[in-house]
Amino acid sequence: MRDDTILTLHNISKQFFGVSVLTDINLDIRAGEVLCLIGENGAGKSTLCKIIAGIYHNDTGEMRYRGEPYAPESVKQAQEAGIGFIHQELMLVPQLTVLENIFLGAEKRLSFGRMDWKEMRGKTQRIIDELELDIKPDDLIADLSIAQQQMVEIAKAIFSEYKVIIFDEPTSSISRKNTEVLFKIIRQLKEKGVVMIYISHRLEEFKYIADRVTVLRDGCVTGTLHYAQTSPEEIVRLMVGRDVDFSKYQRKADFHEEKLRVEDLHSKHIQPISFTLNKGEILGFAGLVGAGRTEVLRAIYGADEAIGKIYIDQQEVRIHSPEEAVKHKIGFITEDRKSQGLVLGMSIRENITLPILTRFWRNFRLDKSKEREVAEDNRQKLRIVSKDQEQQTKTLSGGNQQKVIIARWLESGVKILFFDEPTRGIDIGAKSEIYDLMRQFTENGGSILMVSSDLPELITISDRVIVMRNGEKVKEIRERGEINEENLMRLMIGVE
Ligand SMILES: Nc1ncnc2c1ncn2[C@@H]1O[C@H](COP(=O)(O)OP(=O)(O)OP(=O)(O)O)[C@@H](O)[C@H]1O
Numbered sequence: 001m002r003d004d005t006i007l008t009l010h011n012i013s014k015q016f017f018g019v020s021v022l023t024d025i026n027l028d029i030r031a032g033e034v035l036c037l038i039g040e041n042g043a044g045k046s047t048l049c050k051i052i053a054g055i056y057h058n059d060t061g062e063m064r065y066r067g068e069p070y071a072p073e074s075v076k077q078a079q080e081a082g083i084g085f086i087h088q089e090l091m092l093v094p095q096l097t098v099l100e101n102i103f104l105g106a107e108k109r110l111s112f113g114r115m116d117w118k119e120m121r122g123k124t125q126r127i128i129d130e131l132e133l134d135i136k137p138d139d140l141i142a143d144l145s146i147a148q149q150q151m152v153e154i155a156k157a158i159f160s161e162y163k164v165i166i167f168d169e170p171t172s173s174i175s176r177k178n179t180e181v182l183f184k185i186i187r188q189l190k191e192k193g194v195v196m197i198y199i200s201h202r203l204e205e206f207k208y209i210a211d212r213v214t215v216l217r218d219g220c221v222t223g224t225l226h227y228a229q230t231s232p233e234e235i236v237r238l239m240v241g242r243d244v245d246f247s248k249y250q251r252k253a254d255f256h257e258e259k260l261r262v263e264d265l266h267s268k269h270i271q272p273i274s275f276t277l278n279k280g281e282i283l284g285f286a287g288l289v290g291a292g293r294t295e296v297l298r299a300i301y302g303a304d305e306a307i308g309k310i311y312i313d314q315q316e317v318r319i320h321s322p323e324e325a326v327k328h329k330i331g332f333i334t335e336d337r338k339s340q341g342l343v344l345g346m347s348i349r350e351n352i353t354l355p356i357l358t359r360f361w362r363n364f365r366l367d368k369s370k371e372r373e374v375a376e377d378n379r380q381k382l383r384i385v386s387k388d389q390e391q392q393t394k395t396l397s398g399g400n401q402q403k404v405i406i407a408r409w410l411e412s413g414v415k416i417l418f419f420d421e422p423t424r425g426i427d428i429g430a431k432s433e434i435y436d437l438m439r440q441f442t443e444n445g446g447s448i449l450m451v452s453s454d455l456p457e458l459i460t461i462s463d464r465v466i467v468m469r470n471g472e473k474v475k476e477i478r479e480r481g482e483i484n485e486e487n488l489m490r491l492m493i494g495v496e
């Protein structure tokens with residue numbers, strides 16, 4: 001063993017219900033390094049980190065931390081040892097304020113047992129400033145955007161002064177600016193000697209922070225590489241076992257048959273906007289986080305109060321609620337998995353077929369085998385990593401939960417689909433499956449409005465792009481050749 005090793009994992013294995021999720025993981029994490037962890041959805045990244053963080057216990061193998069045996073019984077024990085974990089899914093208490101969440105479990109008290117609010121507020125404000133956040137200590141978590149909540153989660157971990165910090169996909173929902181600040185903080189923490197494990201599906205982020213990269217595949221380590229000595233291609237190959245090429249998704253096509261038209265639609269959050277979505281088309285929305293893209297979708301969907309005209313198949317319609325939107329055959333895959341109606345206590349099958357059960361009624365009986373067939377078909381098509389279709393969705397990895405939601409909407413018979421960050425948290429291999437499904441949906445006559453912060457994704461899959469800035473449509477790009485990273489970025493930021 002090297003003497004700069006901080007944490008060693010030796011032959012760590014873990015099963016859930018008899019299925020191996022991790023097999024003989026060997027890994028050492030060294031002083032002063034950022035170890036990046038990458039792998040497909042369901043590869044076992046979060047599970048591995050949860051073992052280190054005291055949330056799960058390994059079945060076999062052992063860990064050593066600073067030269068001593070380490071086997072945390074609980075999160076608290078891991079934290080007391082100096083190991084903190086920032087969850088992939090948000091874990092804050094929505095009914096409490098920013099300050100209360102940051103100090104939860106570590107409240108500062110005055111000598112009589114009363115809380116020292118002044119001290120806590122001051123400290124919270126300092127962290128907020130350091131992270132360049134646009135929030136106040138007394139803001140309620142429930143009122144913050146997903147991106148802001150994620151930053152509070154990060155603030156909480158930084159505040160706790162851990163010696164080892166594990167970031168589980170911290171950037172999947174935050175803005176570019178937040179991401180830059182986060183990387184700055186990671187570098188500062190590194191200087192202070194904090195060791196970090198960093199999980200992300202965004203390979204391009206590694207160049208800013210990575211010392212070494214470990215690739216997981218089907219619960220095994222397929223390689224640990226020095227970042228400086230490897231290439232993205234090599235990493236992807238270790239991840240999915242093949243080369244991935246998205247260029248085949250670019251197409252040049254003309255669409256003429258109007259499906260959805262919006263005229264002067266505006267709400268509290270957006271300036272009047274007009275545009276058309278054609279049958280078979282994928283229309284992308286570009287913009288920085290907060291530019292009003294999601295708000296456009298919400299306004300059409302009846303999720304926010306809005307004024308303006310909406311036409312479907314040339315007929316004016318009024319949509320006052322999401323239920324009415326669904327009646328008009330519009331579906332909405334939102335960016336927040338947790339609140340978008342995945343019933344976590346139910347199985348993959350139930351989550352896919354629940355809204356369409358009537359389809360399986362034959363002669364007053366539920367045709368269970370047909371139902372199972374549809375669920376199974378989707379499970380295979382989308383490669384939902386799971387034991388079988390009866391597995392509860394709460395035990396699926398984050399990316400695989402997202403796939404279940406996509407499967408549900410694709411089966412629901414809608415004609416227009418809103419995709420808000422469709423592949424957030426989805427690995428490179430599965431991305432191409434989701435693109436295939438989007439394409440299939442449009443080739444069968446469906447139309448898609450897609451919001452994405454992933455520029456390569458927008459460029460690859462959109463037929464046309466609308467760029468938004470500060471709640472306003474600033475440009476509609478129709479020429480495929482003009483849909484490129486440089487143009488989009490310039491319009492998004494507003495430099496001409
Ligand atoms: N509590 C649990 N019960 C049963 N199976 C589980 C449980 N937690 C995780 N799994 C399974 O373990 C496997 C690995 O999941 P994990 O969350 O570690 O993947 P991941 O690499 O983090 O994926 P993602 O990139 O999608 O977040 C998955 O197949 C998942 O369904």
Ligand SMILES: [Mg+2]
Nearest residue numbers: 046088397398
């Ligand atoms: Mg995960």
